[in-house]
Structure formats: structure tokens, C-alpha cells
Amino acid sequence: MTSEPGPTQDDLGARILLVTGPSGAGRSTAINALEDLGFEVIDNLPLSLLPRLLDGPTSGPLALGLDVRNRDFSTQALILAIDGLMQRMGRGAQVLFLEADDDTLIRRYSETRRHHPLAPAAPPLVGIAAEKALLAPIRARADVLLDTSDLSPHDLRGEIERIFATGDGKVLGVSVQSFSYKRGLPRGLDMVFDCRFLRNPHWDAALRARDGRDGAVAAYVAEDERFAPFLEQIKALIDLVLPAHKLEGRAHLAIGFGCTGGRHRSVAMAERLAAGLAQDGWHVSKRHRELERGDGMQAGDTRGQNA
Structure with missing residues (x-):
């Protein structure tokens, strides 16, 4: 060379x-x-x-x-x-x-x-x-x-x-992911946030079989008094570091939210952050690992999962 x-x-x-x-x-x-x-x-x-x-x-x-x-x-x-x-x-x-x-x-x-x-x-x-x-x-x-x-x-x-993709001139893609700590951290995450302290929809029988994309589940999690300041501080941190990563030429940044079962709190947080970043103009993709896997769960079948 x-x-x-x-x-x-x-x-x-x-x-x-x-x-x-x-x-x-x-x-x-x-x-x-x-x-x-x-x-x-x-x-x-x-x-x-x-x-x-x-x-x-x-x-x-x-x-x-x-x-x-x-x-x-x-x-x-x-x-x-x-x-x-x-x-x-x-x-x-x-x-x-x-x-x-x-x-x-x-x-x-x-x-x-x-x-x-x-x-x-x-x-x-x-x-x-x-x-x-x-x-x-x-x-x-x-x-x-x-x-x-x-x-x-x-x-x-x-x-x-x-x-x-280079058509929009952006060189930094952001991936926002949810996961269950029971199954370990997804590989390749750059930043990880633990949501297990938030209010847990698993303990509400009407919400247990749903997931964090559901409006009622998201609202239940957001009612926790710690939810808003948690999201606000994470968003502020991401807003600080994303431009710096882009300036350094990074092509991709992966952000993960974890909870116990990976179906409720982490999904709700990932959805909210991804929506905010997309609104700001970032190129955002979402992945919900446990929902993609299906967990073999149908409505009303919890099988002991604690999300």
C-alpha cells in the first residue's frame, strides 16, 4: 500500500x-x-x-x-x-x-x-x-x-x-432498539439505557398481552413520574452526541433500551425516542428484538413473562 x-x-x-x-x-x-x-x-x-x-x-x-x-x-x-x-x-x-x-x-x-x-x-x-x-x-x-x-x-x-443511502446527504443512520435483559444485550449497541425502574404494564392484566407500541401501554408507562425526565435527559444527551458522531464520519449509531421482558417499557421508550429523532430530521430505524422473535406469545398467553 x-x-x-x-x-x-x-x-x-x-x-x-x-x-x-x-x-x-x-x-x-x-x-x-x-x-x-x-x-x-x-x-x-x-x-x-x-x-x-x-x-x-x-x-x-x-x-x-x-x-x-x-x-x-x-x-x-x-x-x-x-x-x-x-x-x-x-x-x-x-x-x-x-x-x-x-x-x-x-x-x-x-x-x-x-x-x-x-x-x-x-x-x-x-x-x-x-x-x-x-x-x-x-x-x-x-x-x-x-x-x-x-x-x-x-x-x-x-x-x-x-x-x-446517500440521496439525502446524511451520513449517519440511527438505530433505536428494544430488548430483554433476560436474553442479553443485542450486539453492536453503542449506548444502552435500562428501563426496568419504570412503571411495569405487566402487572396490569388488561395490558399484559399488549406491547409498548400500543397507545394504552405507552400511556401507562408515561404516567410514571420518572418517565418524562428520563426521556428528556436521554434526548438531551443524544442531541449532544449525534452531531459530534456525524462530524467524526460515523455511519451508524445504535441505541438500546432494555427491560425485563423486552415487550413493554423498553419498546415504549424506543418508540418515543425514535419518533423524536425522526422529527428532528435524523435517519432513524427501529428494531424490537423480542417482538420480532414473537416470544411464542398470543393475546392472553403471558407464560410468566415479566416485561
């Missing part, structure tokens, strides 16, 4: 996005979505050819798909490539890292009947573990970390569009 400074994003409007992650995490879907957004896409480019590519003419944003199947892939080589891009392009270069949990990756390999590239003669989990170990230092360099475990291909395309 040449050490000479090249054109920056401010000079030419250039933008280079490295797309990587373990096999089966959705890299191909992400690459296709970026191509539809106007990125010039090159998949599995040998790292040794990257300097030559950068020395050529640049006409628009460029997305490079890289993974362990690259002919000359090594962790060290990819780290050097990332460092070289950052030195050359500054904020014009970013790394998108797609990941998924082991169970999801195994299921996807089972559905496609494919062998893992690092363990063609062994169970997929062997290759998955080896690949995650190889990519761990790259994951630590990611500007955007996107967990696709609970995303369909359609949902993943939507997330890519929300984060990287």
Missing part, C-alpha cells in the same frame, strides 16, 4: 466501504443492496490489487467485499489494508462488519447445504469458530457492526439502505 496521501472524501466526494464478516452473515445481500444504492461493487478483490484500484479514477462510492475466500487473505494483510485506507482516505473509508450468532450461521449452512470454506470436510461449527477467530481483529476495527441473526434478507437490505 502506497504511503503517499491520496484524494480525500472532502476533495472528490469519494467513499470506500470494506464489507466483511463471517461466511453466512449476509455479505452478499449487503453487497447487492449497496450496488442498488449506487455503489460500484467489487467482490473478493485480491488484497494485493487494492493499491492499483485506489490509484485509478474514482467516480463515486465504492464497496469492496472481502472475506476468508479471498485468494491472498490473511488477518494481518486485511488490517494493513484497512490502516492504509484510513491513512489515505481518512473519513472517506469505512468498514462494515456483518455477523450472526453460531446457531444462525449453522442453520443457514444447513438450509443451503453448503460446506464452510475453512472446514469443507467437518461440521460447519468448526469452520465458523475458526473464521470468527481470524476475523476478531477486523471486527474490532469496524465502523459499522451489524448483527444479522434476526434479520431476513429483506430486513438486511432495509438496514443497509437506512445506513448507507
Whole structure:
């Protein structure tokens, strides 16, 4: 990689996005979505050819798909490539890292009947573990970390569009998520707020089977005298840090709200914050992890959940 400074994003409007992650995490879907957004896409480019590519003419944003199947892939080589891009392009270069949990990756390999590239003669989990170990230092360099475990291909395309669409001139997408602490924190969150101290609709039999998107549930949570100052201070904090993150060239910021069951208080808070940020003009997406999973709950079936 040449050490000479090249054109920056401010000079030419250039933008280079490295797309990587373990096999089966959705890299191909992400690459296709970026191509539809106007990125010039090159998949599995040998790292040794990257300097030559950068020395050529640049006409628009460029997305490079890289993974362990690259002919000359090594962790060290990819780290050097990332460092070289950052030195050359500054904020014009970013790394998108797609990941998924082991169970999801195994299921996807089972559905496609494919062998893992690092363990063609062994169970997929062997290759998955080896690949995650190889990519761990790259994951630590990611500007955007996107967990696709609970995303369909359609949902993943939507997330890519929300984060990287350039038509409105915004370079920072905000994801507001709700979750249950019983199932752990979602991966990739940048800021997390605990809602378990708020008034709990679970204890109202008329509200228990509903969720925080329901007007009655949201009103019940908002009646807690601590709700308004909690939301106000969080909103003030977000209003302070979002412009700074945008100025630093961040592409995505993920904000999480957690409660016990992930269905009532965290959902209500996420909905309120997302609405306020969207009203302010930010590019906002919402995810309610436990509602997407369904929890196997129908109306009137609480099965001991304490949201």
C-alpha cells in the first residue's frame, strides 16, 4: 500500500466501504443492496490489487467485499489494508462488519447445504469458530457492526439502505432498539439505557398481552413520574452526541433500551425516542428484538413473562 496521501472524501466526494464478516452473515445481500444504492461493487478483490484500484479514477462510492475466500487473505494483510485506507482516505473509508450468532450461521449452512470454506470436510461449527477467530481483529476495527441473526434478507437490505443511502446527504443512520435483559444485550449497541425502574404494564392484566407500541401501554408507562425526565435527559444527551458522531464520519449509531421482558417499557421508550429523532430530521430505524422473535406469545398467553 502506497504511503503517499491520496484524494480525500472532502476533495472528490469519494467513499470506500470494506464489507466483511463471517461466511453466512449476509455479505452478499449487503453487497447487492449497496450496488442498488449506487455503489460500484467489487467482490473478493485480491488484497494485493487494492493499491492499483485506489490509484485509478474514482467516480463515486465504492464497496469492496472481502472475506476468508479471498485468494491472498490473511488477518494481518486485511488490517494493513484497512490502516492504509484510513491513512489515505481518512473519513472517506469505512468498514462494515456483518455477523450472526453460531446457531444462525449453522442453520443457514444447513438450509443451503453448503460446506464452510475453512472446514469443507467437518461440521460447519468448526469452520465458523475458526473464521470468527481470524476475523476478531477486523471486527474490532469496524465502523459499522451489524448483527444479522434476526434479520431476513429483506430486513438486511432495509438496514443497509437506512445506513448507507446517500440521496439525502446524511451520513449517519440511527438505530433505536428494544430488548430483554433476560436474553442479553443485542450486539453492536453503542449506548444502552435500562428501563426496568419504570412503571411495569405487566402487572396490569388488561395490558399484559399488549406491547409498548400500543397507545394504552405507552400511556401507562408515561404516567410514571420518572418517565418524562428520563426521556428528556436521554434526548438531551443524544442531541449532544449525534452531531459530534456525524462530524467524526460515523455511519451508524445504535441505541438500546432494555427491560425485563423486552415487550413493554423498553419498546415504549424506543418508540418515543425514535419518533423524536425522526422529527428532528435524523435517519432513524427501529428494531424490537423480542417482538420480532414473537416470544411464542398470543393475546392472553403471558407464560410468566415479566416485561
